[in-house]
Amino acid sequence: MRFSYGDVCQETALDLQSVEVLEHWYENASSFKNESNISMANQQRSQCPVNLSLEVFGDRWSLLIVRDMMFAGKRHFREFLQSDEGISSNILTERLGKLVEQGVLRKSDDPTHKQKAIYSLTPMGIDLLPVVAQIGIWGRKHLPVTRESASAAAAMERGGPELWKQMQAELRKEHAAARKG
Structure with a gap:
């Protein structure tokens, strides 16, 4: 089952579920060590989980790449270049x-x-x-979006954590299959 960003994003502040997801992500991320992560950790100003998370995915382009993979099914370099936001090839x-x-x-x-x-x-x-969903929900609530651009946020808010879990299960199947293939 494919969920497009156009089908899925509405109004809510970060809830406890999102905080728990960030904590879970941080715990898993902290067990992922390699030389570049260790050297990056030595350069960080703070060990705060929010700061550490933003070091990984906190810039505009990284989140848009993740969004496009989750909601538009993009998987190839050229597909990311075709996104409406217009990322340049060197930044991508x-x-x-x-x-x-x-x-x-x-x-x-x-x-x-x-x-x-x-x-x-x-x-x-x-x-x-859930983090990307909450950003879309927040944007729909507080920014001048169109009905079309906010439809995904509306669906994500209506479906809530149950929809998010279902979508995550679908992504796990789709992306695990690609790793095996």
């Missing part, structure tokens, strides 16, 4: 690399084309769905 390359390095995405060879890569959400990346 840098952000995809950072998200892979931090364990939010996985990059693998596309079996249908030797020169293409396919990006998949990792379990850590899929755990961001």
Whole structure:
């Protein structure tokens, strides 16, 4: 079952569920160690979970890449370039690399084309769905959006955590299958 961002995003502040998701994400992220993560940790100003999370996905482009993977099914470099926000190829390359390095995405060879890569959400990346949903819900409530652009936020708010769990289960199947294939 595919949920498009156009079907899914409404008005609520961050709730306890979102805080729990961030805490869960942080606990899982802290167990993911490699040299770049250790050196990044040495440069951080704070060990606050919010700060550490924002170090990983807190810029505009990273969240839009994750959004496009979750709600638009985008998986290839060229697909991300076609997003309405107009990311440049050099910024896209840098952000995809950072998200892979931090364990939010996985990059693998596309079996249908030797020169293409396919990006998949990792379990850590899929755990961001409630966060992305809450950002969309907040934006719908507080910013001048159109009915069309806010329809996904409205659906996400109506469906709430039950819908989010269902969507996460679908993403796990879809992205796990890509990792095995």
